[in-house]
Amino acid sequence: MVISTFNKAKTIVKSLDSATGQSIIPVFSNTLVGNYPGQIVSVNAFVKNLKAHAKISSLAPVKLPNFQLEDSETDKLYKTLDIEWGSARKQLNLYISDNQTDWYQVGAISLLNPSGYPYRIYNLMDLITDNLAIELGENGRIGVQIQDVGYGALQTGDLVTIHGSYVQEIATDSNATIQSTIDFEKLVEVESTVILGANPLRKYLAITNNGNNSIYLNLGDSATLGKGLYLTPAGSFDLDKPYFGSISAISTSDISSVSGVECS
Known part of the structure; x- marks a missing residue:
């Protein structure tokens, strides 16, 4: 087993306004995007920063608590x-899911309209x-949700922006055993044709030109005559190094064909 780790830093940003309603709105989802070499072992995410910027102008401003000199710390806490x-106020609820x-x-x-700010x-x-x-x-x-607690949901002029960042950690096994073929x-044809689509789990590939015409292979979406890998009739090509993208081919004259095996 050969474990490789890939880290991606990404931004979280989501705005909530009067059109949002009271539904739960996902602001972050740990889903895998992109191709990675080998078999995926784990996909973890670490949210490093998550804040809410709230501008609530539809409510009357709320003044600071009126503390007295004789107030104890407990009194001050209860006043606050x-x-x-x-x-x-409005209320912003925070949710998680697996x-x-x-x-x-x-x-x-509690989302307030603070006096002076x-x-x-x-x-x-x-x-x-x-x-x-x-x-x-x-x-x-x-996910987040704006809840009406007796003073309505967000109104025109109200805006809540959820923002932050996270790191996604993807662990792969580039030496995993072959699971399927x-x-x-x-x-x-005489125009470029994609013969295999991208496969992030690809471990081995063998291709044989079993037609009567020579062809050119390209490790990508578009093959060009005179460029790439040249295969004569009965010629073959095998790939045992990490390449997970699409493969295309083009015939030098008339229709040819290829056959092979792809292992994941």
Whole structure:
């Protein structure tokens, strides 16, 4: 087993406005995009930063708590909570999922119109983890929902932007044993023809020109006469190095054909 690891840093950004409604909106999904050499062993994601920028102009401004000199720390806390959760507000719920159908709520924040400030910024990471990153496995998702808690959903002029970043870590086994083989036979014409599509799991490939005319092979989508790999009738080509893209061919004159085997 030869394990290779590939890391991709990506951006999360999603805007919520008056057209959003109260549905749960996915803002991140740990799905694999692109081709990687070898057999996929694992696909993990690490959300490093997740914030919400909220501008709520449809509500009356909320003033800061009125602390008195004799207030204890507990008194101050209760006054702050009363302002945060007892004022006119919207609510942003945060969800996670490990599949494509179910959502599980993990937290909520109160969206206010703060007096003296045009917006507020919330750290959504704190609702899920105390660590430096949120670790999500394959098919892991994060979603948000605007909930009407008595003061309506987002109105015209309201805007919530979810933004952040994550690193996707893909582990592959480039020396995995062959799991399947596919025999194929394709006609090759005087115009370029794709004889095999891309295959990220390809481990071995053998092609034989079993027609009566010479052909040119190209490791790509478009073959050209006089360029690439030249195969005379009965000539063959095998590929045991990592190449996962499409393969095309073109005949030098009249129709020819190729046959072969692709192993994954």
